[in-house]
Structure formats: structure tokens, C-alpha cells
Amino acid sequence: MRNFILSLASSLLLLSCGDPSNESIVNSTNNSNNSSATSIEDALHEHISILASDEYGGRAPATAGEELTINYLRDKFTALGAGPGNGDSYFQSVAVTELTTASDAILYLQGSDYEASFNYGEEMMVGTQQQIPYVTVQGSEVVFVGYGIVAPERNWNDYASVDVTDKTVIILVNDPGYATQDEGLFNGNAMTYYGRWTYKYEEAARQGAAAALIVHETGPAGYGWEVVSSSWSGPQIGLESENLNGDLNEIEGWLTLDSAEAIFEGAGLNYQELKAAAAQPGFEAVPLGDIQASVSIENSVRTSTSQNVIAAIPGSERPDETIIYTAHWDHLGINPEVEGDNIYNGAADNATGTAGLLILADMHMQQEQPERTIVFLAVTAEESGLLGSQWYAENPSYPIETTVANINMDNLNTFGRMRDVVVVGASSSELETYLEDAASSQDRYVTAEPNPERGYYYRSDHFNFAKVGIPALYAESGEDSVDNGREWGAAQAQEYTDNRYHAPGDEYDPNWDLSGAAEDIRMYFEIATRLANSSDFPEWFEGNEFKAIRDTSSSARQ
Ligand SMILES: [Zn+2]
Structure with a gap:
């Protein structure tokens, strides 16, 4: 069925590619160069001003703002001539469940x-991913499992020496590399990824634990206790299961460092000593004497539906292979309590990247039909835990093993051109070689992110592609401003983080200098174009x- 749709779509595409009736914004202001920086900037301004307008209500999933957003994207992709990317639809339904845990646990x-x-x-802090109104753990033996990591390749x-079925595990955050700086x-x-808290719960569940509690420490977590207590309270959205x-574990949660130290002391153990031991190879899990844990939580449960938006330009030679x-x-x-x-x-985060998808669709439509399929996926519910991309990765419209690469855009640069390109999660895959080439053709240099211990690679949508084995690239403009130098660039970024990030102040400003964002978009375009016409x-x-996991899935390739 898919092949039929694809071949039908590609024959339609042949008719429409280069058709002057297509609504191209990219070449509308400059005839000599159909992807000139200026016209990309103009188009970015236009899309961002609409997507980030008050009318769109901050684009929360399952609201009127979602309707406006997804229809805007569908209409723009249609006008550009990029076809539907999920069979014959531009939409992919994502069923979500909202759990709110009562705060008296x-x-x-x-x-x-x-x-x-x-x-x-x-x-x-405790919560659950089990989508039921009441969860309880009673008289569960407590075991310290160090970093809670199973990494066969390392x-x-x-968990080698212990069976934690129905037990409560206490786990350290981050990984032994960070702890020892070795x-x-x-x-x-x-x-x-073994250092990320989401991994800790996944592994504890695979091991059959009833409850998994991570010890919070500000350094290795990368954020303070307030971030844990505020982000874990209130409604929590997950994919409907x-x-x-x-x-999964009945109970997932966090202990403050003080609480953890007290519990270990109660068992006649020293937390700091065991923490040091846990960072050494050969560490074995330690039961906390005969201490047992009990906790019950009540949840209100609500379900709703949101949409991923998917457009595609089908490949002429190998349509099943996708970028x-x-x-x-x-x-x-909207937060009525403010x-x-x-x-x-969410103008910078992430009307910019969403607009980038439309620009890229336009740019690729101006080119000859690619050999491989190029997909433009605008995902929902990233802010609730990367849910739309997780849904796509678990219910892909194109085969995982022939998905060549993912390129993610989250929060494009609004401060003008930068000399540097920052790779989040550097030294991961050969996609970085493509990035190096594209960046150097713009006379830019590529560097690794400054704080890799914070695990940003695991905190945007590309990560769900990585998790199923697809090489995924997440890069950003750096802070080395072409016009104003590095100090100025760093100050702009800091001002955004302090005053506007995840705040009502993340608003569209017509004075934004989007020349750097345009340059990044051209860089991604170059990478994707090269991949789309290659068999690499x-x-x-x-x-x-x-x-x-990639090695396993790629063996399914012909
Ligand atoms: Zn974002």
C-alpha cells in the first residue's frame, strides 16, 4: 500500500515540481538566486510572526491553538507542493494521557x-507512568543499585548480582564517567544516555523493580531540586499506552540528597562511600539492611489527542529511504494562574524551527526531485517529554532501517550570523562529517557543546530517532557573532535563558536578525540534499x- 501511495505521489510530484503556480516564498523576493538569504529571512519572519501570535495561544497540544497551527502547516505544505507524509494524510494522531498525582503522598x-x-x-517526589487512578507499593525491600546501568558494550x-523484582531501587544520577571525570x-x-534519569527508570522497569528512586544532586543532575519538584508536580502528559x-515501575521518583543520606544511615551504611564505590567497575548492588519502602499515590487520569504534521517529497529512485x-x-x-x-x-522555542521546516520544504521543492524521500515532520508535545517524536519513532510512516538520518531544529538563532556551529552530543555519528563540510563551505567552524555533562542531546526530538538507532544530528548556531564578537553573542544567549526561555516573554520581535538562522537552514539543506542523492x-x-541497535536494524536492509 505504501509503495502504491508513494509512486502515485511521486508522479504527482513530477507534475508539480517547478510548477510556477506553487506558492514559493523562497524565490518570491529575489529572482537571481532562488534561495537567497534575504528571502529566507523574510519568509521566516512571516511564519514566526503568525505561529507565535497571541491568536495561536502558545500552541499547546489539544487546544484551539493546535488546530490553528496544524492547519497552517498543512495549508503551507500543500501550497508549496510538498505532499502528505503519512500515507495520504498530513496528520498523524498522537493519543496522550494526562496524569495528575495528588500532592499528599x-x-x-x-x-x-x-x-x-x-x-x-x-x-x-513521586509519580507514576501507570495510567491508572491508584498505585501502591507496600513493604518493598530496598536496594542501592549504584548508577543503575546495564551497558553490555562497556x-x-x-544489576548483575541482584534480583530486584518487586523491590525498590535507589539510583545515582548521571554516570561513572562524570563522577570520576575519568x-x-x-x-x-x-x-x-545511561546518565539520563529517563534511562534509569526504563532500566529499573526492565529489571522488574516496583519503585525506582533517583538521588538528586545538583551537579550531576545539571539542575536544582526546584526543577525536579516543579516539573514533577501538576499534570504530566504521556503517550496513551x-x-x-x-x-513500567509502579512508582518513579526522586530523593533529595539529605533524604538519601538519612536512609543509608538508617541502614548502617554511608551514602558517600557507596557512591564512590558505585563509580568503579565491578560494583555490586547493596541491599539496605532489612529496610522496606511503602508509598501510595492517587492520580486523576484524562485522555486526549494531538497531531504530528508530516509532509514529504518522495524520492525518485529509492523512495523508502528517507531523510x-x-x-x-x-x-x-496559556497559564491562567500567571x-x-x-x-x-514560544516564538524562538520553537516557532523558529517549525518555520524552518516550511522554508526547507520550499527550498527542496525548487530543486530537482531527490533520489531519496525527504520528510518534514512537525511533532507535537515535545515540551511534555518529547512525546510526538516518540510516537513517530514507535509508529513510523517510513521504515526505521532505511531512514538515513534525522536533522532536528529546536530554537533557531535570532541574533544574527555566527562564525561557529555547535554540535550537541558531539562525536556521535558520521553525520558530523557532513556538518563539517557544510559549515566550512560557509566559512564557519564546528565545535562541541560547552556543557556535555548536562545531557542536552537527550532533551529534544532527535533523541527519539537515536533511540531506535537512526543517526540523528542536533546542531545550533554558536555564540561567536560575526558582527559583534563572542562576548556579545554569549550575552544575548544568556539574556534569553534568564528572561524569556519557557516564559511569556518568548515573543516574536520584528527586529530579530534572522540571517544566522537562514545560514543554518542553508547548512541543513546542503546536508540533506547531499544525503538525498547518495546511497550512503x-x-x-x-x-x-x-x-x-542500528547494526541490528540495518541488517533488515536489502
Ligand atoms: Zn524547544
């Missing part, structure tokens, strides 16, 4: 010589945590 710990309770909010298994352990200072996530651009269209919506301006317009499959570098 208490964690009890009891052993023969120790008894203590910990309050929700100040001393611990010969590391924190370049020979994991990626040294740079966080691997057929088994209601019954295979997928992503950008999340969603943002945080006084004054309470619309989170770029690979993960040796030692990367996603290489094994």
Missing part, C-alpha cells in the same frame, strides 16, 4: 532499627550507545 521506610517518613515536595551491569569510563565528563504502562527533518510545533500554551501576559508564545548510510561512531 508520603514515603514510609521501615526496618528493625529504623523508621522514617518523607514528604512529597520538600523531601522526595561491560557494565549494576575519560576512560563511559564518555568521561560528557553524559551518556495499551497496557496502561503496566510494564527526516524534525521540529516541534508545540509550546506551553497575572498579566500569560501566553507562552552514515553510521554511529564506534562505542556510541545507539550503534548496536
